Amino acid sequence: MSGFSGKRKFPENGNANKNGNTAGGKQQKKWNDEEDDDFDGMDFDMGGEGGDDKDVLLGEGPENQQTSVKWSRVDPPNLDPSADELTFQQIDIENYLGEPMPGMPGPQIGPVPIIRMFGITMEGNSVCCHVHGFCPYFYIAAPRSFERKDCNALREALDKKVLADMRSNKNNVQEAVLEVQLVERLNIYGYQGDDKQRYIKITVTVPKLVAAAVRLLSNQIILSDFDFQDCRAFESNIDFDIRFMVDTHVVGCNWIELPAGTWRIRNKNSKPLPESRCQIEVDVAYDKFISHEPEGEWSKVAPFRILSFDIECAGRKGIFPEAKMDPVIQIANMVIRQGDPEPFIRNVFTLNNCAPIVGSEVRCFPKETELLDAWSSFVREVDPDILTGYNINNFDIPYLLNRAAHLKVKNFEYLGRIRNIRSVIKEQVLQSKQMGRRENKYVNFEGRVPFDLLFVLLRDYKLRSYTLNAVSYHFLQEQKEDVHHSIITDLQNGDEQTRRRLAMYCLKDAYLPLRLLDKLMSIVNYMEMARVTGVPLESLLTRGQQIKVLSQLLRAARTKGFIMPAYQSKASEEQYEGATVIEPKRGYYADPIATLDFASLYPSIMIAHNLCYTTLVQPGMKERLGLTDSQVERTPANNTFVRSEVRNGLLPEILQSLLAARKRAKNDLKVEKDPFRRKVLDGRQLALKISANSVYGFTGAQVGKLPCLEISGSVTAYGRTMIELTKNEVETHYKIANNYENDAVVIYGDTDSVMVNFGVKTLERAMELGREAAEIVSAKFVRPIKLEFEKVYYPYLLINKKRYAGLYFTRPETYDKMDCKGIETVRRDNSPLVANLMNTCLQKLLIERNPDGAVEYAKRIIADLLCNRVDISQLVITKELAKTDYAAKQAHVELANKMKKRDPGTAPKLGDRVPYVICAAAKNTPAYMKAEDPLYVLENCVPIDANYYLEQQLSKPLLRIFEPLLGDRAESILLKGEHTRTRSVVTSKVGGLAGFMTKKSSCLGCRALMPNGYEKAALCPHCEPRMSELYQREIMAKRSLEETFDRLWTECQRCQGSLHEEVLCSNRDCPIFYMRQKIRMDLDTQEKRVQRFGAPDW
Amino acid sequence: MLSRSKSEYEDLSNKFRLTSFDYHKQYSHFYAHRLREMTSLLLPLAEEHWSNKYAVKKLCDLHEEQTETCIIIGTIYKHQAHKPSILREISEENQLAPQPPREHYADLEDKLILEDELQRVRLYGKVDGRFMSTGVVCAVLGSIEEDGRFDVEEILYYEAGPQKPLSNKGYNRKLVLLSGINCTGADDYIDELNLFQHWLCGNVFGKQNSQIVRVIVAGNSVGKATEESQTTSLQPRNNDNNGAVKAICAIDGWFASWSKSVSIDIMPGAHDPANFMLPQQPFHPFMFPKASKSTSFRSVPNPYAFSLDNNQFVGCSGQNINDLLRCTMIEKPLEALRSTLVWGHLAPTAPDTLACYPYVDTDPLILQECPHVYFAGNCDVFETDLHKGSKKQTTRLICIPNFSKTQSIAVVDLDTLDCKEIKFKTDK
CATH class of the missing domain: 3.90.1600.10 (B family DNA polymerase, palm domain)
Incomplete structure (x- = not known):
């Protein structure tokens, strides 16, 4: 769906959270406001982890099916745990509560926390590795008189308190506190000499009991002899997964080796039975595996399978698609192996029949439920390690899950690698200085990493627009045809050929994210970041910067005996x-x-x-x-x-x-x-x-x-x-x-x-x-x-x-x-005119070293603006229609309402980006009333408010760059000179006096009104002798328009990838979108002028 | 006054004349029509050529599993990385150090694609992309491969179709073809043009020139206007062109004197003051106030088709050939000219890289009937060949030299189709 700006929600201004610099030399600011440094903003998670609603998550998932050799992974080798080692690159680490496994370390009564690592062998087999025996713990400072002998008393007392504290013991925890030890450590915070202090290390069974134990220690009397209420807790706020990784020296995406004789394999006869969809499922103790540092040989990367997909849904006119109403009609998929140049699976699942596409498999389904069911099986069979696409996290995945739930598609939601765990949607709020506050949806895919390209781009790049089209154009210099969402339903309701056309877009939208990921090297870079900072791959996209530093600090502290206060x-x-x-x-x-x-x-x-x-x-x-x-x-x-x-x-x-x-x-x-x-x-x-x-x-x-x-x-x-x-x-x-x-x-x-x-x-x-x-x-x-x-x-x-x-x-x-630093060239609430003018002026100043030329150029553009010679695409301002009830009136909202009255079908919907230009209006008309649809402006010759563009858009940035050159005269030279005296305005075909005007023909040579008897002629009697010359002038004007017409429309024909089909694209971000419309109007007008000379008959 | 041989002339160019204009159409209709019309022409040929052995199929009927050999009729599209693109030129990101447009942009990496009514397929096998061009319609024999490419075994072109037998009058008639006078209004080539005029009127070399029945001026009578520094500005500006006005005045004088003794047809060319898109429309009579007084002078469209004594003549002012040389690896204009004849289309690259009117249900540029003389104007040097088609068609190919460069013209004997160059170089 990525082509349709409507589906995307972007922050209107990526910089909104930047601190403004206060005037004067001293700046009061938080730790970071450098744009050009690599310091990333800090952030913190709010909400998030949606609790342990196991009831929602757990179910009975379907078996994996093998339907296609092309889809399935190669068969795993026959492994003998006693003789073979097993080596894999882990990509996802998580934990769950399970029953203890005999022979493994740790408590022997359930439930116990078990770590699950998912990964891939160099041969491309998927691995699920259960790691046993690792338990959560934290420290508190030991009261002065606390001795080793008191440990057991504390353990028993705390255990009771914790068990009693549990409102409902869903997991049937029988033993809460496993161990209490008196240890010597150093507080990381502040130099206190090298003498170690005494801390109590408390190990509990279940991760969530850490917080409970800390709370109880601080507000209840646990042991009457000791007061723990003032004892600071240490490292009680560390995620269990991070705790595990730090303690076992595992870093994100590194290689794990299970030496022969240390591990057990699960198969259909083993106990317990396999519970994952991975090809190889094993068990190992937390202290038996080898975690390789990602250096030398171990810096290699396994052939991960990356699935990129895109969905299309048939919306109703003018309404953002809703999963309860609007069907999913197509899902396109591309699967590539990390490191390969091209995908090895390309297919599209379509609702109703669809003509074949060479190079891609088309799978047609008469019913939407069958389509969804088949896609879900496809994902399970292909068994991807990474899921990608454009805005899949916030749109495609939740839409599919909601739609499948609405249609009651059985087993659809089993998309992860653990057979009986459903994928469910959670809301997550992330607050970060880097990206501002954003609400995201998060879906669990045990063992698969959702790697949404849009998230990557929002994190790492500052762009004018984040539509897939704009992004592809920016990075790949490639456009894609953008079909207006009002046409999608029509294409779906057409025949197998129109659906095929739709499928082509859908496939392209699935393919482009892969191209972009490759071009930007995102997966490789993020994997390396995970390795360097030691955090799991997924947390790089879902969490902020802090966890990365925290992970490194914990690792360094641990080796030296330091612990961190909570x-x-x-x-x-x-x-x-x-x-x-x-x-x-x-x-x-x-x-x-x-x-x-x-x-x-x-x-x-x-x-x-x-x-x-x-x-x-x-x-x-x-x-x-x-x-x-x-x-x-x-x-x-x-x-x-x-x-x-x-x-x-x-x-x-x-x-x-x-x-x-x-x-x-x-x-x-x-x-x-x-x-x-x-x-x-x-x-x-x-x-x-x-x-x-x-x-x-x-x-x-x-x-x-x-x-x-x-x-x-x-x-x-x-x-x-x-x-x-x-x-x-x-x-x-x-x-x-x-x-x-x-x-x-x-x-x-x-x-x-x-x-x-x-x-x-x-x-x-x-x-x-x-x-x-x-x-x-x-x-x-x-x-x-x-x-x-x-x-x-x-x-x-x-x-x-x-x-x-x-x-x-x-x-x-x-x-x-x-x-260029800090000069507005990419701000989105500016028209391209500003960015282009600034850019060219800077080039003239810096590259051509021609300050006079720069001034002249700026003047010329201003003159062009005032004389209505600037292409309208240069004047388009774009804003997202985020909500309709803004407190203050806003131009784009007013325009959206106006457009709805004209045609509800094509009017912008909530979430769409609304392009507009500011038009001339009576004096004192508020700016928000002056916005108009650029296409409407073109077709009806509505005059542009050149003054708005000059005063509100151009003047400030222009004066800024020219003041160092021209000093105080800048304003009078640039904005008030001779070049601003001539103005021309088009005559509107709508509104105002348009209805009362009659057009009289004027001479094409001198513009004088034609005298009686000459109304039909091209030239007045005075200009007639110059007939040949004036005709040539008109034909030459037509000539350059014709050239442009051909170049524009053939460009679109090429870009859409077909010669014989009509161009439907309505990508308003495209620099030639308005030009190609305008050239038609201009050619019409010019042709009429030429025609006045009569046909060239011989 | 010379008494000239007579020859029966018929103007066959009405299809190139536009009476109404509609710029609200897209090019897809034009391509689609070309494919439709060429398919109907190619189908019987293909069936005959491959003796009905293979089925004619649509791409959408092909599946990668079945690799049966079949015939596909479609339009060639050549994907070229270096093709000039207006989008690239105006994109704001690429402002720094803009790439100058490439004169030749064919590249070995170019991809050849065949598109039928609905689908596209990559071509490989027995097909040479270097000498292929976008817009050619052909019948391709081959089979689909597993990776979705189409393995070509043989390609069949329309070859401009059947040809009427050459009518032979038995007495000498000659046609003069010239192009590229590139008059600027100054006295350039005045001596050479004078000499040509004398020759034309029979004042030099005796009276063999009474055999000349017609003169065709194939474009670029007016010199290229001095290039203004055209930035890729987004604003159209009015361009006054005084140079061209003067040049037209001067050339009007020449045409007026020539047309006194012989019929002259003048075609617009790439940089004449005419419209830009093919077909270029005839000049307006009042641009030639002197010459247009004579009934033997007229302006015709470009391309231009006519018959003399029932023999067919077709030609263009050379834009089609120039554009082909830019987008293919064909080196010689004559070979480019031959290719368009074989493909059965005057200008396949129109509209892709050669501006063309957006026709909806006709493509006048298709060569339905094989001409006896097929020419292109404004070539660097004179070249000619007698092309024999596979159906025994015989066509005289002529690259008309650019007069301002070579001071020469081409003369065709209408009986024998012999063609030679005549130079009017004077030593200054």
């Missing part, structure tokens, strides 16, 4: 100062500007100054522990940390290993030849970079797992001083007095880079000085902080803080790119 997150007003910005010296610099960058600044600062939870010296601790001044370091933010001689921080260690791993990956990348291995390595180094940068954010996230503003505040404080220091060093060293060409000036500095004007004229010299300066200044800093010379901007247009543009050179010969 932090009760609370929003606080406490703020710290953000990164510094050296006040920009605005202007257009025609000379080369060298840029000095701190490489991985924040990670480097944390390493260099040993900033960590474990090194933080809290107030009073220095004296208590008797630390000398040389043992501690006071940060510019007035916090104290011990130096690395006293204790190496965990965060610095994590960062060091991340940076070192990144260096290794980059080195490997340099020598690697195999394209697929290169992709993996590149994904890896990127994942490592992003991970390193997100550590800082973790410490600053106030609504997080373990915020520590002392760390994040110190990091930015160091950053500020370093920028200042760099500025001073550069400006004192590079002076005429020291035999340099000129006094260097730092014209701007921001977060991790400093722009220097050395006052030299050539790129070579600027690069030379830049390199030298980087070395001189780097020497003043603590390792590994390093200032690097990276690039020269030449020329450079500095508009304001975080707003600049420049031609980016890394070598003197040619430029690498045009680099």
Whole structure:
């Protein structure tokens, strides 16, 4: 369904949650507002895990069927657990409650938590591995008098309390608290010397009892001799799956080896019986398997099966499809093996017969229930590891499940890998600074990972539009035909050929996500991210950044005996100062500007100054522990940390290993030849970079797992001083007095880079000085902080803080790119005119180095705008119709209502994106009344409100880039000059006075009204002698229109992939959509002018 | 005044003349009609050629499991990565360093696709994509492969159909073909044109020129307007073209003097002040105030079809050939010209890369009847060949040289179909 913008819900403005910068130099802000850095926003989950409604989930699923050799996986080898090892790459990890297995470690009375790992062998066989014996636990600080002998009493007392506390013991838990141990650990938060403290480690049977036990310990009297109420809980807020992975050294998507003799296989004679749909199902103890680090040989990737699919439903005119009403008419599927170039299964399931499609299998069903049933069996038989598509999570999957439930299709909902578990829909709310608040639907597919391409794009790319069409065009330079949803039902109700046409779109919509995933290397990159940060693949798309850092921190802490306090997150007003910005010296610099960058600044600062939870010296601790001044370091933010001689921080260690791993990956990348291995390595180094940068954010996230503003505040404080220091060093060293060409000036500095004007004229010299300066200044800093010379901007247009543009050179010969920061080119509430004009002006300024040309160009476009010569597609503004009852009147909502009155069938529906242009209207008409459908405007010659576009759209961004050049005169030159005097407006065919006007013919030469007797002629008597010339002028005008007409309409014919079928596409995002309509009108008009000269008869 | 041989002339170009225009049609109808009409022409040929051994099928009847050999009639579509695309040109993302449009964009990676009324299939096997073009309708013998491609064994073209026997008068009649005068209004090639005029009127080389019955000017009488720096601007602007106006005045003078002694038909060409789409419509009479006074001067459409003494002549001002050279790996204009004859279509690339009027239920560019003389104007050099079709059709192929480049013309003997080049180079 991805073609139909109607089905998609997107946030209207991806940046809405960005903090606005307050005026002035000091910025009060949260830990991150850098657009250009790789710090990702923090987030927290709200709601989510929809409880353990096992009744909903559990049922009796159907057997797998084998119907096609092409569909099924290759048969697994005959395995002998005593002699063979079993190796597989796991892709999904989850846990469930089950009965203990004799011979396995852990409690022997049920229920016990069992971990399930799903994966694939190198041969492509699916594996389900039950891991036994691992139980959840947490710590509390031990009361002073608590001794080892008290452990058992506590266990028994707590056990009773917990059991009594359970409202309903659905799982029939008989033993809640398994073990209480007195252990010695270190609190990760704050330096307290190296002496370990005593903690009580409490192991419980079932994960959800952790929270209950913590609660009871803090608000009830468990043992009369001890008061546990003030004992802080540690690591009680760690997900059980993460706990398991940390403790067993399993990272996301790594390889698991079960050595011979350690595992058991399940088959139809075994006890227990297999419960999954995987080909190989085994059991192993949690301490018996080998988890391979994803390095060297074990960085390989198994041939995962990726199923991409798309559904079409036949909606009613003007209404968003509802599962209770509107049938699913087609489902297209593509299955590809990870690493293969093309899918090996392509098929489409259709309701009613459909003509064959070469290269794809068409399966027709007379009844919708049969279609759904067959598709569900298909998924089970193909047994995909990853499910993808476009917006499948929020549309396709829930729609299918709801529709199947409505039609009572038996067994449809058994789509996961555990035979008796249904896939059900849950609502999930994710709040993140990176993406804002969004409500998502989540469907469980035990063992299969839903990997919705739309989620990937929303997370990783900032785009003007997120429709599949726009995205394909952006990344693949490929359009797809967009059929308006009002036509779908007609195609379905036609014959087998029209349904075939529909199937072709559907197949394309299933195919494009695969192409995009391949092009963007998303799966490889996400797998590498999972490996680097140690979290399961799926959580990368469904959860935020914190879990990634948490996973790494837990791993590092565990090896050193640290434990983490369970932090009760609370929003606080406490703020710290953000990164510094050296006040920009605005202007257009025609000379080369060298840029000095701190490489991985924040990670480097944390390493260099040993900033960590474990090194933080809290107030009073220095004296208590008797630390000398040389043992501690006071940060510019007035916090104290011990130096690395006293204790190496965990965060610095994590960062060091991340940076070192990144260096290794980059080195490997340099020598690697195999394209697929290169992709993996590149994904890896990127994942490592992003991970390193997100550590800082973790410490600053106030609504997080373990915020520590002392760390994040110190990091930015160091950053500020370093920028200042760099500025001073550069400006004192590079002076005429020291035999340099000129006094260097730092014209701007921001977060991790400093722009220097050395006052030299050539790129070579600027690069030379830049390199030298980087070395001189780097020497003043603590390792590994390093200032690097990276690039020269030449020329450079500095508009304001975080707003600049420049031609980016890394070598003197040619430029690498045009680099623009903070200049509106992609904002969606702007018309393309703005983006295009800005782009061209910047190109003229920077690439052609022609400021006058840029001014002239801007003037020309303004003149074109005022004279109605701008193509309408340039003026279209698009907004999503998110809800109809906006408090304030909004242009697109008003327009949608207006269109509904004209034609309810094609009017935009809730969720559609509404394109509109602003039209001229009587004075004081509010802007929201002036919006009009671009097609209506074209067809009825409605005049455009050029002033709106000039004043509301163009003027601000234009003045912004031209003010550094023209100063205060910018406005008068650009917006008030000669070029704005001539205006022309089309005569509307509708509204106002249109009905009262009569058209009189005028001379084609001089536009004078035709005198009597000449009404039918082309020219007035005065112009008649110039007949040949004036005729040629008209024919030449027709000529260029004809050329454009042919090019536009043949383009559409090609794009839709058929010569003999009519173009139906109504993709309004397409740059030529309006043009091709306009050219028809223009040609008609022009042809009429030519005709006035009479036919060329001989 | 020279007394000229007589020849019976008939204008067969009405199909190229448009009387009403409708730009609200799409090109699918045009393609669909071409396929329909060509299918009806090709069907009997295919049955005869393959002796009814194989069934004619539709792609939608084919299944990958059954690999029986059959005949499919469809339109060729050549998928070309480098084909000029207006979408690419105006896309906002590609503004940086725009790719200049490629002069030749055929590539070995081009994919050949056959499309019938409903479906498409990739072609491979005995078919050479390098010399194929979008828009050709043909009958293909072969079988569907498991991967969904169609393995071609043989391809049958219409070859412009049957031909009437050449009528032979027994006395010498000659036809003069020239093109590409590229007059700019300045005195370019004035000597050469003078010489040509003298020759035409029999003032030089004696009176053999009384045999000339007609002169065809195949396009580009007016020189290419000096290229304005056309940015891919989204705004149409009015373009005044004073150069062309002057040039038309000048050329009017030449035509007026020539038409005093012989019939002249002038066709519009690629950069003449005429409409852009094929078929280009005749110039308006008042563009040639002097020449149009004479009844022996007239403007005709491009393409142009006529008969002389019942022998058929068809030709174009060369846009069709130029476009083919751009999108295929055919190197010589003569071979391109021959290909269009074999394919039975004047300009298969129209409308795909060659602008063409959006016809709905006719395709006048189909060569239903094999001509005796088939020409293309504005070629770099003169080339000619006597093409023999598989049904014993004999066609004189002529690449008319571009006068402004070669200062030469082509002359055809209407009895023998012999053709030669005559040069009017003067030493300056």
